[in-house]
Amino acid sequence: MIYIIDHKDSFTHNIVHQLSKFDKDVECEDFNKVNYKKLNKADVIVFSPGPGSPKDYPISSKIYKKYKGKKKIIGICLGFQQILFNESGQIIKQDKIYHGFQSSINVISKKSLFAKYKTFKVGRYHSLKLKEPFYAKNFEVTMRCNISKVAMAIENKVEKIYGFQFHPESFLTENGNLLIKKILSA
Amino acid sequence: MKKNYYLEKLYNSKKPFVVYKVTGGYDLFTDFSEKIHINKKNILNFFSKFNKNKNKNKLLDLYIGFFGYEILCDLNNIKIPKQKSTNFPKGIFYKPETKIEIRKNIIIKSSYKNYNQLFGKKVCNPNKILSPFKINIDINKYNKIFNQFSKKIKEGKTYQIKICTKYKNKSLIDPVTFFWKLMKTNAAPESFMIRDKNFSIVSCSPETLIEKKGPKIITKPIAGTLRKTQKTNIRKALFYFKNNIKETKEHNMIVDMERSDLSKVCKPGTVKLSKVKYVEEYKHFYHYVTKIEGKVKKNIKVKDIIIAMMPGGSVIGCPKISTLNLLNFQEKESRNIFTGSFGFIKFNGDMRFNIIIRSILNYKNISEISVASGVVIDSTAKNEFNENYIKAKSLIDLYK
Numbered sequence: 001m002i003y004i005i006d007h008k009d010s011f012t013h014n015i016v017h018q019l020s021k022f023d024k025d026v027e028c029e030d031f032n033k034v035n036y037k038k039l040n041k042a043d044v045i046v047f048s049p050g051p052g053s054p055k056d057y058p059i060s061s062k063i064y065k066k067y068k069g070k071k072k073i074i075g076i077c078l079g080f081q082q083i084l085f086n087e088s089g090q091i092i093k094q095d096k097i098y099h100g101f102q103s104s105i106n107v108i109s110k111k112s113l114f115a116k117y118k119t120f121k122v123g124r125y126h127s128l129k130l131k132e133p134f135y136a137k138n139f140e141v142t143m144r145c146n147i148s149k150v151a152m153a154i155e156n157k158v159e160k161i162y163g164f165q166f167h168p169e170s171f172l173t174e175n176g177n178l179l180i181k182k183i184l185s186a
Numbered sequence: 187m188k189k190n191y192y193l194e195k196l197y198n199s200k201k202p203f204v205v206y207k208v209t210g211g212y213d214l215f216t217d218f219s220e221k222i223h224i225n226k227k228n229i230l231n232f233f234s235k236f237n238k239n240k241n242k243n244k245l246l247d248l249y250i251g252f253f254g255y256e257i258l259c260d261l262n263n264i265k266i267p268k269q270k271s272t273n274f275p276k277g278i279f280y281k282p283e284t285k286i287e288i289r290k291n292i293i294i295k296s297s298y299k300n301y302n303q304l305f306g307k308k309v310c311n312p313n314k315i316l317s318p319f320k321i322n323i324d325i326n327k328y329n330k331i332f333n334q335f336s337k338k339i340k341e342g343k344t345y346q347i348k349i350c351t352k353y354k355n356k357s358l359i360d361p362v363t364f365f366w367k368l369m370k371t372n373a374a375p376e377s378f379m380i381r382d383k384n385f386s387i388v389s390c391s392p393e394t395l396i397e398k399k400g401p402k403i404i405t406k407p408i409a410g411t412l413r414k415t416q417k418t419n420i421r422k423a424l425f426y427f428k429n430n431i432k433e434t435k436e437h438n439m440i441v442d443m444e445r446s447d448l449s450k451v452c453k454p455g456t457v458k459l460s461k462v463k464y465v466e467e468y469k470h471f472y473h474y475v476t477k478i479e480g481k482v483k484k485n486i487k488v489k490d491i492i493i494a495m496m497p498g499g500s501v502i503g504c505p506k507i508s509t510l511n512l513l514n515f516q517e518k519e520s521r522n523i524f525t526g527s528f529g530f531i532k533f534n535g536d537m538r539f540n541i542i543i544r545s546i547l548n549y550k551n552i553s554e555i556s557v558a559s560g561v562v563i564d565s566t567a568k569n570e571f572n573e574n575y576i577k578a579k580s581l582i583d584l585y586k
Contacts, residue, residue: 011446
């Protein structure tokens with residue numbers, strides 16, 4: 001079962017539908033109405049996109065810390081930042097803001113689930129970004145924006161934690177299903 | 187349009203009625219056997235009228251009316267701080283007993299045998315303008331709000347937000363003359379009017395929010411407006427939208443948001459973009475439109491669809507909930523019908539709703555016209571303020 005923690009975003013149900021392609025049992029609830037019984041049963045926890053910054057969601061941070069290493073965790077946009085924030089990363093404002101923007105991004109690491117140098121066209125909706133350099137045990141930035149070089153994906157194969165700064169569920173993202181499928185089967 | 191004895195009599199009476207644009211003409215509904223004022227207490231009860239699994243689908247088995255903005259916030263548990271208000275009803279739905287199909291020919295269908303005798307006294311509905319239009323937010327105030335919201339965008343609290351301005355005057359209007367005058371030049375696909383005893387609404391809304399027939403549900407968000415000039419045409423408009431990064435981003439955002447709203451009530455895998463990024467032409471504008479459709483899940487009720495889809499995202503901003511909170515905190519005056527939805531729900535659960543924009547509400551002899559345009563990261567206050575004025579202008583011109 002996949003449990004999505006919704007930060008009251010207007011894109012979350014696109015993720016529900018996307019994940020439903022790969023798992024019959026997808027649950028989605030607001031971050032402040034989490035059903036911990038169900039959450040405990042989940043194989044995968046997904047932190048949704050949402051407004052604001054990770055520090056606005058202490059409940060989600062708590063959940064992340066509790067299940068890190070015990071369940072597969074996927075973060076999208078704000079969810080991606082939520083993971084980084086809890087790994088002592090700093091989330092800062094960008095000079096240039098990307099909302100509804102299609103960008104080309106590159107796989108930059110050999111350690112990624114995806115082939116190095118592969119390019120994806122993806123949809124972006126974010127005001128904030130990861131401050132770099134960023135170091136955390138077992139984490140690696142595996143994708144970057146071709147132009148701005150902003151971090152677009154992180155992977156932690158040891159504890160099975162994955163995050164995308166872009167939106168794999170957006171209609172602007174090509175091969176979004178492939179991205180999700182690979183991470184779900186990793 | 188052909189003169190029709192029945193319609194002439196209806197127009198020259200005090201009898202309430204509703205007109206809704208359909209392909210190829212208009213449907214007029216009257217002889218209301220029920221009128222429900224929607225509020226927080228009775229709205230769930232209202233929705234339960236449609237939950238009975240009767241598969242009746244008679245012509246007049248429907249309620250037609252509107253949800254105002256405030257009741258839609260209530261449904262989503264979004265608070266509105268105390269605002270200046272005229273106490274206009276939060277929503278009204280009517281059960282019609284007579285339907286007049288206005289096409290090339292006029293066809294009247296009624297559950298009353300004596301429908302053509304039910305007019306009451308003949309009256310004259312005059313047009314009188316008692317004071318000129320005034321705007322509630324001037325460019326300076328607008329600038330201030332604009333800057334506040336731009337800051338919220340940089341902080342990621344919202345990605346797109348619509349600032350609403352309102353024009354008001356004192357006037358008595360005959361909605362019938364106003365509506366048909368408007369339809370001559372601007373028969374937008376979601377146009378409608380309501381004439382009731384103490385208020386009227388005249389609208390040339392272009393935007394379809396929900397069209398549901400059986401399991402199939404469609405929404406057609408508009409995001410992107412280009413003013414018409416002598417040099418523009420539909421092809422050039424498409425070229426403009428496709429190459430304008432700001433319009434493209436704004437549109438993309440609304441498309442993803444509406445996909446997500448539909449996904450709340452649709453079967454996984456059924457939500458599709460059936461017509462992507464095309465241009466519709468209107469009297470004063472070109473609009474950038476995408477058509478999205480899906481198949482509704484079993485067990486989904488009328489209430490679920492209304493809550494998932496309303497208020498329509500394209501006129502609010504994104505993400506919807508946090509943006510609504512920002513808007514409500516800032517707006518000092520009730521939106522009334524503006525960015526609510528007008529339409530009908532059939533007893534079998536089929537429905538059609540628009541987004542109430544480009545509308546005149548006349549209540550207690552005050553006409554109000556509200557307009558909104560979007561703040562995204564690349565907007566400028568002056569452009570958006572002017573866009574608001576252009577949107578209001580075709581309605582303000584009716585008063586001349």
